[in-house]
Amino acid sequence: MALLRAAVPIFLAMVAGMAGSLVVTSVLGKHDTVTLAAFAVVSSVLSTASAAVQGALRGLGPFVAPFRDEPAAAVPVVRDARWLSLATGVLGALAVLCVPLLAGAGGVPGEVVREMGALPWFLAGYVLIFASTGGASTILVALGRNRDVLWPTLVFAIGLSGLTAALVPALGLTGVGVAWVVSGAAAALVAASLLRRALGRPIGQARPRPREIVKLAKVSIPLAGTVLVKFGVLGVVTFAASTTSTRDTAAHAVLSTLTGLIMLASLSVAQAAVPDVARAPDAAGARRAQRGAALLAVTGTLVVAGLLLGLGENVLVLFSDDLAVRERAFGLLPLMLLSAVLDAAQAVQGTGLTALKRSAASLLYFVIGYGPLVVAAVPVARTWGIDGLWTAMALANGLLVVLQGTGFHRHSAKVGAGAEVTQGRSGGDTRPGRR
Template structure:
C-alpha cells in the first residue's frame, strides 16, 4: 500500500497543478470581460468532454504496457500503435471543438458570444491534437513505474498557461487564451516526449500502423472513452435539471459540483496508479489485493477531503460565493455531496481495475445502466425534490455503480493467470 501511495502522490500533484492553471484562466477572463468569459465557457463545454474522452482513450494503453516494466524497450511497438489510435481519437475531438461556433449558433447562444469566440476554437483544437500526438505519455510513464515523471509536463503546462494568459489576455482577449493554451500544451508535450524516451531507453520512432494491434488497443481504449462521455453527458443533463430549480439552488449546485471535482482528485490519482499493479498480477488473489488496497486509499483520501470541507467549510465557501443564502444551501448539502463523492471514488477504482484487466467494455455497460437511470430521473426528480433530490439520485447512481463495477471486477479477475484477457 505504501508503494501505491508513493505512485499516486505525483499524479495527485499533477492533477492539482492542472486545476490551478485552469482556475487562473477563468479568473483572468472573469476580470477581463463578461462576454469573453461566457464565450470561453461555451467553447470549453465541448473541449472538456472531448479532451476527457481523448485522455480516457489513452488510459486504455496501461494494461498493454505494464507487463514490460522490466524490459521497457520491448514496449516500443505498442507505443507506436498507441500513437496511431490517439491521433485518430484526437482528430475526432478536434473536429468537435472547431464546430463549436456552428453548434452554439444553432442552439441559440447569443450572437455576441459566438462572435467573441474568434480563433479560440481553432487554437484549442490544435492543442487537443498536440495532446493526442504524445500517444498517452502519462499512461506509459505510469505503466512503466515512472509516476514522478508525469508531474513535470503538467507543472510546465500550468506555469506557462497561467503566465501567458495573464500577459496575453489583456491585449488579445480569447485569442490570447488560445495562444497560451497551445504554447503550454506544446511545451508539456515536449517534456512528456523526452520523459517517455528516457523511460523506454530508446527513441520511439515511426512505423506503419499494425491494424490488428491497433484494433486490440481500441477494444480497451474506445469503451473507456465512451464511459467518460457518458459521465460528462449525464452530469450535463443533471446540471440542466438543476437549472430548472431556483437561482439560489442552481448556484449552490454549481459550487457543489466544483467541490466534487476537488474531492475526486485523490481517488482518481490512486485509481490510475493501481492499473499497473492489477495488470501485472499473476493470479486472481494478486489482482484483488491490489484493487482492495487502491479502494482503501481512495476512500481514505475522500474522507480526508471531506474532513477539510466539513471543518473549514464556511471559510472555503466564501471563495465561491458572496451570497450568504447560497453558502447556507451548500453547507446543508455538503454531507450528501460527500456521500455521493465517496461512492464515486469507490466505483472509480473498480472501473480502473476493469481497465487493467482489459475489460473496459464491461465498465461501459455498467455506466450505461447506472447513469442511464440517472439521466431518465434527473428532470422529474429536480422538479419534485429540487437539488436535494438530484444529489440523492447521484448518490444512488454511484452506489449502484459500486455494486456493478465491484461485481464485474470480481468476476473478471477470476480469469487472471488462467486465460489471456483481451
C-alpha cells in the first residue's frame, strides 16, 4: 500500500501533463489544419528531446535516495545535477531549433515549415527552463516527497491550457510558444520552491565538481539513451505501419495512443519504487522491493486492460469516427494489451537497474531486444500487416522482460556486498547499501 500511495501522485502528474498537451492539440485542430500540422512536426522533436532530458534527470534518483533521512546533505548532489541537466538541456534545445531545417530537407511542405515561425525558439527556451530545474521532480521522489511532484505539473497543465485557448486565436503558433514558456517558467518556480523546502536549506551556487558530475552522467546518460532508442524504434514501427493501408495506419495510431495511456500506471510505479530499491541494505531487500513494484505495475496494467476490453467500442469512438478503423483497432486490442503488459513489466525491471546505478546495462538490453524489431519492422508490415507488427512488438517486449529481469537479478546480488566485506575486514559498523 505504501508503494501505491507513493505512485498515485506521480500518476496524476503524468495525467495532468498529458491533458495539457491534448488541450493544445484540440485548440490548434479547430484553429487551422496547417497550424496543427506545423505543431505536430515541431512537437514530435520536442517530445523526443524532452523525454531524453527527463530520462537523464531520472538517473539522479539513486544518488539522492540515501539522503532521505538527512535531506540537507543532498545539496551538493543537487548542485551537480543542475550542471548535468543544463548540459543535456542545451542539446535538447539545439535539436528543437533544427526542426525547420530538418523538416525542409525531409520534404515537409513549405507552407507547413513557414507556419512554424518562432515556435521552435519558444520551445527550445522551454527545454532550457525545464532543464534548469535540475531534476526537481526526481529529487523530490527520491526524498519521499511524492505529493509535491503533482503541483508543478498542475501549474504547467492549467497555464498551458488556459493561455493556449486565449492566445492561439490571435497569435496562432506564436501563442502556443508563449503559453509553453510562461507555463514552464511558472512550473519551474513552483518546483524550485518545493525542492528548497524539502532540502531544508537554500541550494546556492558552487563550482562544478567534474568527477561527481561524471558519476551522475554514467547513470543518467545511458538512461537518456534508452529513451532515445525506444522512441526511435517506435518511430520506425510507425513508419512501417504507414506502408500498409490507410485504415490500418489509422488503427495503429489509435492503438499506440492507448498504449501510451496504459503505460502511465507502470511508469509511475517504477519511479516510485526507485528510492526503495536504491536504499535497500542487501540483495534480498532490493529484490523484494522490485517484486512489489513489478506486481503492482502489472496489476494496474491488467486492470486498465480489462476496462478497455470491457468498454471496447465506447472507448475507441473517442479516437476515430471511422467505423472500419474502430473495428480494426478492436480486433487488435488483445494483442496490443499483451504487448503493453509485457512493456510494463520490462519498464519496472529497467527502472530497477537504474536504481542500482546500472542503466548502462538496461541500454544494452534495449539495443539487443529492440534491434531485431528495427530490422524486421518494414518486411513484417509488408507481409503480415499491423497484425505482424504488434506481434513483433509483443515478442520484443517479452524478450526485454527476460533480459531486464535477468540483469536485475544479477546486479542486485552485489547490493550490500561491498559493505559486508569492509565490515568483515575492519570489524566496524559500516552501513550496508550506501553506494
